[in-house]
Amino acid sequence: MPRSSDVALSRAAGQPKVAIAIDLYDWHARELTAAFARAGVTAVPIRLGHCGFDTGRPHGLVIPGFGTDVPGLVFVRQIGFGTFESVTLRLGVLHSLGALGVPVVNTARAVELCVDKAATSFALGIAGVPTPPTWTVQSEAAARQIVRREGGRGPLVLKPLFGAQGFGLKLVRREDDLPAWEEVEGVYYLQRFVAVERDGFRDIRLFVSHGEVIASMTRHASHWITNVKLGARPEPFEPDAEAIDLALRSAAAVGADFAGVDMIRDAADRLQVLEVNSMPGWRGLQKVAPFSIADKLVSSLLGRIARGEARAAP
Numbered sequence: 001m002p003r004s005s006d007v008a009l010s011r012a013a014g015q016p017k018v019a020i021a022i023d024l025y026d027w028h029a030r031e032l033t034a035a036f037a038r039a040g041v042t043a044v045p046i047r048l049g050h051c052g053f054d055t056g057r058p059h060g061l062v063i064p065g066f067g068t069d070v071p072g073l074v075f076v077r078q079i080g081f082g083t084f085e086s087v088t089l090r091l092g093v094l095h096s097l098g099a100l101g102v103p104v105v106n107t108a109r110a111v112e113l114c115v116d117k118a119a120t121s122f123a124l125g126i127a128g129v130p131t132p133p134t135w136t137v138q139s140e141a142a143a144r145q146i147v148r149r150e151g152g153r154g155p156l157v158l159k160p161l162f163g164a165q166g167f168g169l170k171l172v173r174r175e176d177d178l179p180a181w182e183e184v185e186g187v188y189y190l191q192r193f194v195a196v197e198r199d200g201f202r203d204i205r206l207f208v209s210h211g212e213v214i215a216s217m218t219r220h221a222s223h224w225i226t227n228v229k230l231g232a233r234p235e236p237f238e239p240d241a242e243a244i245d246l247a248l249r250s251a252a253a254v255g256a257d258f259a260g261v262d263m264i265r266d267a268a269d270r271l272q273v274l275e276v277n278s279m280p281g282w283r284g285l286q287k288v289a290p291f292s293i294a295d296k297l298v299s300s301l302l303g304r305i306a307r308g309e310a311r312a313a314p
């Protein structure tokens, strides 16, 4: 294997060629490609499911669309669905690109920490970011014990460990509300319910890129689960210094350069961080933002290249 400094960065007419890892060529992929084009940069959609390894090649990787080069930067929009093995391999490709000195946003490590809600809660907890008390256990007996012990103080929220977009969340008030072990894939992630109804329910989504909050909204719903995919309405929101500070600390806690941070005001009106998304979409957010979020995102991504953070040289 060559040293990382020997690996050629892909360039089109002097500009770095960027890869956008996607699963589907959807609205987000189109927005990003167009924003990169407006910035004069060629962005090539790649599917991590089509990537692989080849020890006979100088850089040891197979990245369709890049030949013997590696991308100047990889923006990870989607990893794609697959078996445990194929998802591990895709993360391995991202880890390896990082090891070659290619800026990968977000890094495989950040994606791993955010996909696993227990790992996110742990990272937030040890970073001192306010987050509701959370317990993760692997047996029904242990989950029952937590509900017996904590249930008297109010309901708990059971979330799928790898969940997203509000799917599969359930309020647990008593032991019998707990699903069977098989139904939770062997993991019970239980969190204190901290929402308060104030003219329906609201949570806050802040969009962080490279140490800056670039857009934000509240999501308003009649139901306590306030994901846009489940019908919540995005509303414009101007975050205060506390919300901005929490969002930046949350992203830093999981090592995410780019993140969608969800938070909520509890009964004492304190902000609590619920989760950090390492591959957040921004379609709902774009409805309330008076500027192109993709343009802002691309300009902060290109700042990485301009600052020369790619260690590999052409």
Ligand SMILES: Nc1ncnc2c1ncn2[C@@H]1O[C@H](COP(=O)(O)OP(=O)(O)O)[C@@H](O)[C@H]1O
Pocket: 132, 157, 159, 163, 164, 165, 166, 167, 169, 191, 192, 193, 194, 195, 202, 203, 224, 225, 226, 227, 262, 264, 274, 275
């Ligand atoms: N601990 C909690 N207390 C109250 N509401 C919650 C809690 N956790 C999640 N919610 C609600 O459910 C939504 C989805 O939860 P979240 O943790 O963000 O998972 P997902 O990955 O599915 O978006 C949140 O936006 C919020 O409205």
Ligand SMILES: [Mg+2]
Pocket: 165, 166, 262, 275
């Ligand atoms: Mg969420």
